[in-house]
Amino acid sequence: MDIKLDILVMAAHPDDAELSCSGTILSYIAQGKKVGIVDFTRGEMGTRGTPEIRLQESNDATKILGLHARENLGLADGFFQNDQASQLILMEVIRRYRPEIILANALEDRHPDHGKGAKLAIDACFLSGLRMIHTTDSHSKSEQAAWRPKHVYHYIQDRYLEPDFVIDITEHWETKEQSIRAFKSQFFDPNSKEPNSYISSPDFLSFIQARAQEMGHKIGVKYGEGFQSQKTIQVTNLFS
Secondary structure, three states: OOOOOOEEEEEOOOOHHHHHHHHHHHHHHHOOOOEEEEEEEOOOOOOOOOHHHHHHHHHHHHHHHOOOEEEEEEEOOOOOOOOHHHHHHHHHHHHHHOOOEEEEOOOOOOOHHHHHHHHHHHHHHHHOOOOOOOOEOOOOOOEOOOOOOOEEEEEOOOOOOOOOEEEEOHHHHHHHHHHHHOOOOOOOOOOOOOOOOOOOOHHHHHHHHHHHHHHHHHOOOOOEEEEEOOOOOOOOOOOO
16 A cells, blocks of 8 residues: 555646745655655646656655655646546545645646646545545555545745745755756756746746745745645644
C-alpha cells in the first residue's frame, strides 16, 4: 500500500507547487509530516523546455524538497477539463494517499489551468468521499475505500489575491528558491537559446521573492506564503 500522506499538493503544472507553496511544504516536512505532490500535466504547452526536461527538473525539485511522494497524471496541458474522466483519475490518487489536507491551485489566476485545477481539486475531493463511486487502486488493483480530505486550501499564484491566512516560511526561503531554480529550462538563464517567456526574465524571480516578502509583512515575518479557503475556517481554540 502507498504511504499515507498528511498533505497532498495538487498542481496543474510542474513548478506550480514550487513557486507557490514549497516553503509551506518544507515547513511541514520539517515538523515530521508526510507531504506529496501530484502534477496534473507535463507542462507540454510551455514556451521553453520539453516534457522530458521538465520531468527531470521535477525529479530534481522533489529531492530538494524531500517529498514523500510525487507523480504526474499526464492530463492535457491547457486542455484538461473538470469532467468525470479527470475527476476519477484524481479520486484514485486521493483515495490511495488518503491525505488530511489538500493544497490546490489558486481559485482564480492569469493562467486558465490554475482556476480549472482548483475546481477539479474541489470536486474530486468531495466526490472521493462518496462510497457509491467505485475506483480501483492503479498500483494494487484493489477496490478503494471512500476518502475525503478534511480541508482544501488554495495557494496564491500570479495574481494577487487577499489571503485568508499566511504561513511563515522565513527559515525555508533559501531551499524554496533552490527548488524553483531546479526548473532551469523555465527561469532566467543568460546562456539559454530558447525564446523568452512570461516567467523567464530575471524580474519574475524577483517578483516571487517580493510576493513572499509582502505575505510575510502581513504577519510580521520576513517571508510568507498566502492561502485562501472557499469555506469558512473553523477555529476551536483562539490560542492555537
